[in-house]
Structures are given as structure tokens and as C-alpha cells.
Amino acid sequence: MTTNILLFKITLLIYFATTILYLIGVVSRRDRFRQNAVYLLIGGFVLHCITLVVRGFTTGAIPVASMHESLSFFAWALVGTYLLFYLRYRTVMLGAFITPLALVLMIIGTTTSAQAPTLNPILDSWWFPVHVTLAFLGHAIFSIAAAAGVMYLLQERMLKSKKFSGLFYRLPSLDTLDSMNYKCLTFGFPLMTMGIISGAIWANSAWGGYWRWDPKETWALITWFLYAALLHGRLTIGWRGRRAAIFAIIGFAFLLFTFFGVNLFLSGEHGFRNFTGQ
Numbered sequence: 001m002t003t004n005i006l007l008f009k010i011t012l013l014i015y016f017a018t019t020i021l022y023l024i025g026v027v028s029r030r031d032r033f034r035q036n037a038v039y040l041l042i043g044g045f046v047l048h049c050i051t052l053v054v055r056g057f058t059t060g061a062i063p064v065a066s067m068h069e070s071l072s073f074f075a076w077a078l079v080g081t082y083l084l085f086y087l088r089y090r091t092v093m094l095g096a097f098i099t100p101l102a103l104v105l106m107i108i109g110t111t112t113s114a115q116a117p118t119l120n121p122i123l124d125s126w127w128f129p130v131h132v133t134l135a136f137l138g139h140a141i142f143s144i145a146a147a148a149g150v151m152y153l154l155q156e157r158m159l160k161s162k163k164f165s166g167l168f169y170r171l172p173s174l175d176t177l178d179s180m181n182y183k184c185l186t187f188g189f190p191l192m193t194m195g196i197i198s199g200a201i202w203a204n205s206a207w208g209g210y211w212r213w214d215p216k217e218t219w220a221l222i223t224w225f226l227y228a229a230l231l232h233g234r235l236t237i238g239w240r241g242r243r244a245a246i247f248a249i250i251g252f253a254f255l256l257f258t259f260f261g262v263n264l265f266l267s268g269e270h271g272f273r274n275f276t277g278q
Helices: 003-028 031-059 067-089 092-110 127-161 166-170 174-207 215-237 241-265 272-276
Strands: none
Touching: 003 031, 003 067, 003 092, 031 067, 031 092, 067 092, 067 127, 067 174, 092 127, 127 174, 127 241, 174 215, 174 241, 215 241
């Protein structure tokens, strides 16, 4: 077992333990479990950073050329983004939604080949790391928006039904969740936009054209229009609350299909086989 794979598996175990702590904290209503989960998650994130650095030195490129690498990088971006939001909002409960998602990404990563890929020469461009970093950071922020949307709908449902479970008293207020959703949109949308633009520049240098209507490009554009509609609705029509939460969840579903579905079910120039030459 290589050092990188060992670090990956230890990170996965830490995320698993963190998820368990969050779940115990939710069920037992004891804050110390959820707070300890945050501390453990920080430790896992630091180890995850080391894992990616080691992987990068092993392959000689930013570690996103294979499905295994991309899943790990997505989980890393997701956890790191959540920790930034935690510093701003102190939303411990958000971690109970985000950490399981990062864990699932890591678990799926264990089912794919962890062998260091032989990289395709098209990845030898500064635009490649710029493009993927912007894209994954945008994905991570929109993941936070979707989680905030789910929490908003749960909170709103309990308020309307006047049936308050223990979860109700641990969720952030509706205003805080709506504000978080809007913050995610204002940060995530520019990152997604810059990711698409940098991808077009990279595509021109790699394939001789800025836009080729590759399946991933097409679905990325569809997803971009969804978030553009949400941003327009919030800024000009005053969309807030439930509608914004639902849009954030739908947008994230399209984003996941763009990431998973296109790579798994549709062929195109963005497939991992084209990146690795395998």
C-alpha cells in the first residue's frame, strides 16, 4: 500500500468517525459531541490536504485526472468550504449534513482505481489547475447552499405544522439559512462562471476551439443558467426563503449529474479516459 492510499484511507476513517459523532450529537442532543466532531473534522481536513499534496507530487499534476482523484478533491473542497462557513456562521449542524456527503464521496472513491494515472499531454497547461480548482470550489459552495436549503425546508415545515422535534432547536434560524443560501450564490456563481471561462480558454489551447458542445460543457451551461436564474430572481424579483431553497437543491442535483452522470454515462472530451490516455 502506497503512502498516498494509506493517507486517503485514514482520512476516510476520520470522516467516518466525524459523521458518527455528528449523528450521536443530533440524536442525543448533546452539544459536546457535535463540537468534538468539528475538531475531528479539522484534523481530517489537515490530513486530507497532506494526502492531496502527496498525490500531486506522485503524479506531477493537480490530483483530479481520474475519478478517484476527483472524488477525493471534491470531498476536500467540500469540507474546507464548510469549515470556512463554520468560522463565519458557527453553524455546527451544517456539518451534520456536509460531512456525510464528503464521506460518501470518499467511499465511492474507494471503489475506483487508485492507481496513479499516466497523464495525457493535454493536461500540460496552467489553465487546467485553474479551471478545475475554480470548478470544484464552486461545486463545494453550491453543496453548502443545497444543505442550507434542505435545513430551511425542514425548519419551515416544522414551523408550519407546529410539530417541533429536537432538531428544530438545533437548526439555525430561517433568516440565517436564507442568508447563507444567498452568500453561497454570490460566491459560487462567479466561481462557476470563471471556471467555465477558464475551461473555454484551456479547451482552445488543447483542442483548438473555445466551445465544442461536449456533453459536459452542455450540462455545465445548463447548470449555469439555473443558478443565473436563481441569482436574477433574488436580485430583481426578491426570491427568498422556500423558493430559493428549492432552486438551490435543484441546481445542486444538476451539478451532481454534470459531475457524475456525464462522466459515467456520456462520452466526450472531458471523460477521464481522455485525461489519462487509458
